[in-house]
Amino acid sequence: MLAYLLRKEFKQLFRNSFIPKMLFGFPLMVLLVLPWAASYDINNMNLSIVDHDHSTYSRQLTEKILSSGYFRLTNNATSFKEALKSIEQKESDLILEIPPHFEKDLITGQGTKLMIAPNAVNGMKAGIGMTYLSRIIGDFNAEIVNELVPANRSQTAMPRIQIDSQFKFNPRLNYRVYMVPALIVLILTLICGFLPGVSIVLEKEIGTMEQINVSPVNKALFLLAKLIPFWVIGFVILTFGEFIAWAVYGLVPAGHYYTIYLFATIYIITVSGLGLIISNYAQTMQQAMFIVFFFMLIFIMLSGLYTPIESMPDWAQWIAAFNPLKHFMVVMRSVFLKGSGLADLTKEIWALLGFAVFFNSWAIFSYRKVDK
């Protein structure tokens, strides 16, 4: 019986000329183009300097900032107002204002202040620009102190903490290798979530559902036959995605492939089950699509794909905890980059198993053979 049902499902899927095209075209597009877009790397921030001092120190500081490679000088404004104008015209990203008597105040030991004003419309960029700039200023400050304070005094008086930083798992700090595994998850979710989401409604709309309903096929079996093709499709997409990751980005999982496929097995059932639930409740294709879209967008935005989950408010973190996408994304990223095995991912495996059982029993429960 299952074999017949499966044959029906596969035929239905592949007669639609659009689906096979999409299965390869979509992952290709996403994986080739989008990892390049996902970058906060900021090397050339446009800086507008307002130097009221025109002294040796202020010039030294300017040179030091510009030679760091992070900043490009857009203009030497004469007033803060003028610099603000260049921000409004999107020519510069941040302003550094050096006050009058900067050098004098520094040498006489009164201490001095600088003003950094980043355009905070883009918070991320503003934050990075500010931190880079204050770090350079801090270094400059240290040099000045060494120059001004007699050498013997400075060495004894100043306790020094030497800080070494080490970046594990991704020492070259390449953001793309972080995005690629996550984008594979995303593709998998979109395809294996959207297609089941409409598959039952589609049959309702074209009327073939009636035929199934009057047949002796049992509920669970029917849904199983709906799930298995997406499973196959999911595995094809996953493998294809891994291939691209290797061929284009030279990225191979540091962990084992079997960990990935094991999780993928559970994960695909989970999202497809979710799709089937929606498909059961929706009356028209249009409704189904909008509901699936609604959930997908929330899943994606609250998955930690682009923005860290730890930074979200508590209630949003709770939502994220019930987001299967988030768990699988953690899994893929850890297996690819950290080489994590099953032992490291016990929390995720229980969560995903739980979702899979819950969603699919709901799908079976909500599927009625009789329309009310």
Next chain:
Amino acid sequence: MKQLLSFIRKEFYHIFRDKTTMMILLGIPIIQMVLFGFALTTEVKNTHIVAYAPAFDEASNRIVDRLDNSTFFDVVERTTNPNAIEQSLQKGEAKLVVVFEPYFGDNLRHDGKARVQLIADATDANAATTFTFYAQTIITNYQRDLMGTTQNPYIITPEVKMLYNPQMIGAYNFVPGVLGMIIILICAMMTSIAIVREKEKGTMEILLVSPMKPIYSILSKITPYFVLSCVNFASIILLSVFVLKVPITGSFATLTFISLLYIFVSLALGLLISTVAKTQLAAMFMSAIGLMMPVMLLSGMIFPVESMPLWLQIISNVIPARWYIEAVKSIMIQGLGFMAVWKETTILAAMAIVLIAVSIKNFKSRLE
């Protein structure tokens, strides 16, 4: 004209009679706006830290306290077990491990020199650089405070003034982006699916054999969705002003004008998709999924367009959301006038014309 009006009325009935779908169409933007507006932030906060020292002393405890007290970090554990360094990173319990050398405090006091190592989980390279930097800053500040300010009068204090968003509220950064994303996706999906659905059902055939010009039937299809989208726009703006507390600093009229233009562009895009797609499934796939990814990633909503490679910056030019989001940022957050967004307005207008022209040309008056 009378004909057109009655057709528009027919389309309105179509949509408003399907109460469930209408609720969905009006509800989605509201829920998403609130959810994303509150939840999304690119800031690094509450990063989990494990601190390791062979034995904790006053100095190392002080440093760990300082890290814990900052908003950036949450110290999950202070451990004296060296195995925990590797394990906590591997298991994902911590993103950063702070390793103090043996006799850290003594070394600092007697020799004036001590070492601390920061081991970061760099899978997320951006976050790793940021939080490592924060940790370094906090430790350096501790060291500076040890010296006391009296001993070192030669201090340059950088004062930071965040322009336009002094409190660094996350919603300021995301509201324009989410607005741009939701409008374009919902609009394109609504129109494309609605038209293709009629094709599939066969009712399109009836429209086409009627004496109406194709342009009129297109117009009458778009109008109700335009109205619906305006309601959506209004509800999103109300939410962002009153719930998310993102004020409209600039002129409301300019914002509305450019938003209406953008809605029109999005509807036209949906129309174009509907002329290409043969089935509802294909239409949905192109308008929802095919559009979602580029809009999210290439519009500057999350990742700044300037930091993309040049070829992607060029591609991003064709994405309407990119121009709209830029314009909304200028008007809503920066409070600039129409002169600052004339470029974006012109581009969106041009896009509208091109899209409409292409879809009318594509719109077949006969279905094969």
